[in-house]
Amino acid sequence: xxETIRLTRDGPIAxxxxxxxxxNALGAAELDRLIALVAEVDxxxxxxxxxxxxxxxxxxxxxxxxxxxxxxxxxxPGPSSRxxxxxxALTGRRTPWIAAINGxxxxxxxxxxxxxxxxxxxxxxxxxxxxxxxxxxGGARHAMRLLGHATVARLLLTGRPMPAAELxxxxxxxxxxxxxxxxxxxxxxxxxxxxxxxxxxxxxxACLSEVEDxxxxxxxxxxMRHVAELARTExxxxxxxxxxKRGI
Numbered sequence: 001x002x003e004t005i006r007l008t009r010d011g012p013i014a015x016x017x018x019x020x021x022x023x024n025a026l027g028a029a030e031l032d033r034l035i036a037l038v039a040e041v042d043x044x045x046x047x048x049x050x051x052x053x054x055x056x057x058x059x060x061x062x063x064x065x066x067x068x069x070x071x072x073x074x075x076x077p078g079p080s081s082r083x084x085x086x087x088x089a090l091t092g093r094r095t096p097w098i099a100a101i102n103g104x105x106x107x108x109x110x111x112x113x114x115x116x117x118x119x120x121x122x123x124x125x126x127x128x129x130x131x132x133x134x135x136x137x138g139g140a141r142h143a144m145r146l147l148g149h150a151t152v153a154r155l156l157l158t159g160r161p162m163p164a165a166e167l168x169x170x171x172x173x174x175x176x177x178x179x180x181x182x183x184x185x186x187x188x189x190x191x192x193x194x195x196x197x198x199x200x201x202x203x204x205x206a207c208l209s210e211v212e213d214x215x216x217x218x219x220x221x222x223x224m225r226h227v228a229e230l231a232r233t234e235x236x237x238x239x240x241x242x243x244x245k246r247g248i
Contacts, residue, residue: 003019004018004019004020004024004029004030004033005017005018005019005020005030005033005034005037006019007037007040007041009047010187011194012046012047012048012049012191012194013047013048013049013050013051013187013190013191013194014041014047014049014050014051015050015051015052015053015187016034016037016050016051016052016053017053017054017055018030018052018053018054018055018059018060018109019054019055019056021055021056022056022058023058023060023061023104024054024055024056024058024059024060024061024109025060025061025062025063025064025065026060026062026063026064026079026108026109026112027063027064027067027079028064028067028078028079028082030064030079031079031082031083031086032082034086034089034090034112035082035085035086035089038089038090038093039089041093041095042093042094042095045198047095048095048096048190048193048194048195048196048198048201049095049096049097049098049190049191049193049194050095050096050097050098050190051097051098051100051183051186051187051190052097052098052099052100052112052113052116053099053100053101053102053182053183053186054101054102054103054105054109056103057102057103057124058102058103058104059099059101059102059103059104059105059109059113059125060104060105060106060108060109060112060113061104061106061107061109062106062107062108062109062110062130062131062139063079063080063107063108063136064079065134065136067079068080068136079108080136080138083108083111083138086112087111087115087142090112090115091115091209092209093205094202094205094206095205096117096118096190096193096201096205097115097116097117098116098117098118098119098120098186098189098190098193099112099113099114099116099118099119099120100120100121100122100182100183100185100186101113101119101120101121101122101125101127101164102121102122102124102125102179102182102183103122103124103125103126104125104126104127104128104161105125105126105127105128106126106127106128106129106130106161107128107129107130107131107136107138107139108138108139110127110128110129110139110142110143111138111139111142113127114142114143114145114146115142117205117208118174118189119146119172119173119174120173120174120177120182120185120186120189121164121167121168121173121174121176121177121182122164122176122177122178122179122181122182123164123165123176123177123178123179124179125163125164125176126161126162126163126164127143127155127161127162127164127167128155128159128160128161128162129143129152129155129156129159130159130161131156131159132156132157132158132159133159137156139156140152140155140156143155143156145212146167146172146173147167147170147172164176197235197236197239199230199233199235199236200230200235200236200239203226203229203230204226206226207222207223207226210222210226211223
């Protein structure tokens with residue numbers, strides 16, 4: 001059976017590719033696979049960074065609406081029932097992820113991309129929350145990690161997409177790239193992160209996740225707890241000694 005979500009490796013860098021033509025829609029099997037891949041990657045100490053992208057011209061058009069409707073009519077759990085577990089996995093992981101948005105990232109596809117730590121996009125990429133036109137909702141809270149309330153409301157209430165260039169103009173994502181430059185840039189960044197101390201990277205990710213919704217002083221206190229834990233490692237102390245020896 002053809003894999004609709006592929007994991008490939010190049011040294012310490014893993015690439016996860018959404019590959020379910022024509023629009024990389026996410027059914028129950030794909031969501032379960034993504035949840036399992038988060039755990040698989042985190043359990044492998046040799047994987048230091050992940051690039052997430054889509055095959056073809058689309059990143060992901062979101063949930064498989066046909067599967068969701070069948071499940072609703074049969075009164076059984078559909079793809080959307082996996083959503084909370086998926087986002088818990090994506091936001092609680094220990095390995096850094098870079099989203100390389102190669103085309104439309106819509107609905108749940110946008111939510112998955114926004115759960116990455118760094119977002120790169122091609123000139124052909126768009127984001128959107130089109131669910132209101134198909135009897136669904138979802139993704140607004142994810143979009144608020146990048147955009148303000150009024151912009152997210154417009155996306156949600158109109159279903160109209162936004163080009164990646166507009167996100168970059170607002171500083172919400174990294175500058176957009178030519179399509180052929182997208183994956184090389186994502187892998188170069190992944191390699192840079194993979195070269196860092198993995199314990200420090202894990203603390204940095206945990207810190208980012210923990211402080212996102214905290215007030216300023218509480219967030220800083222949480223950061224300092226991670227600093228104290230990291231400072232107890234020999235790798236951190238060795239890095240301090242190297243810096244002091246080298247000088248500014």
